[in-house]
Amino acid sequence: MSKVIQVKDLKFAVSYSEEQIQAEVKRVAAEINRDYAGQEPVFLAVLNGSFIFAADLLREVTLPCEVSFVRLASYQGVSTTGEIREVIGLNMDITGRPVIILEDIVDTGLTMAHMIDTLKRHNPGSIDICTLLLKPGKLQVDLDIRYCCLQIPNDFIVGYGLDYDGYGRNTKEIYTLVN
Numbered sequence: 001m002s003k004v005i006q007v008k009d010l011k012f013a014v015s016y017s018e019e020q021i022q023a024e025v026k027r028v029a030a031e032i033n034r035d036y037a038g039q040e041p042v043f044l045a046v047l048n049g050s051f052i053f054a055a056d057l058l059r060e061v062t063l064p065c066e067v068s069f070v071r072l073a074s075y076q077g078v079s080t081t082g083e084i085r086e087v088i089g090l091n092m093d094i095t096g097r098p099v100i101i102l103e104d105i106v107d108t109g110l111t112m113a114h115m116i117d118t119l120k121r122h123n124p125g126s127i128d129i130c131t132l133l134l135k136p137g138k139l140q141v142d143l144d145i146r147y148c149c150l151q152i153p154n155d156f157i158v159g160y161g162l163d164y165d166g167y168g169r170n171t172k173e174i175y176t177l178v179n
């Protein structure tokens with residue numbers, strides 16, 4: 001029987017072990033080290049969910065690089081679309097720089113699509129997405145995801161930085177909701 005944990009009112013069963021996750025993180029870091037050789041990328045880790053992934057991945061990156069932690073904030077403003085989304089916490093100039101976004105999970109892809117639109121206004125040299133998890137079955141937008149550790153089914157997951165109602169982030173494994 002796989003390990004089951006309780007997070008608030010829900011039960012989750014382990015889906016990916018610490019060893020599996022670490023092996024995938026190391027694989028992706030090696031790809032980045034190879035692809036970005038000779039460059040000095042800026043990593044933008046999207047809070048809150050990517051904090052553990054970013055900490056593990058970045059310790060495997062051997063390139064000279066900078067790291068910044070950002071958030072995507074939504075607020076109602078005076079615009080035709082109604083919603084304005086802004087990247088907050090970007091406290092450095094990314095003009096002309098190669099940018100790698102570190103995200104916890106791409107589900108519909110809408111969050112990443114907004115993020116890329118917003119970052120493009122800062123005129124980076126290039127933008128790549130690096131996600132810990134991807135649910136290919138849920139993707140709604142045309143998104144070029146260059147780096148992905150694990151492709152997962154359409155279930156709700158927690159752990160290794162991802163939460164359920166604020167809880168469950170502090171595990172070494174990734175867990176799936178038990179129905």
Ligand code: 5GP
Pocket residue numbers: 049104105106107108109110111112155156157158162163164
């Ligand atoms: P998207 O815009 O791609 O639909 O959603 C991305 C965001 O939704 C992620 O950054 C994450 O916060 C949240 N999300 C999507 N699926 C899951 C999931 O299975 N578990 C958790 N904890 N968050 C998820």
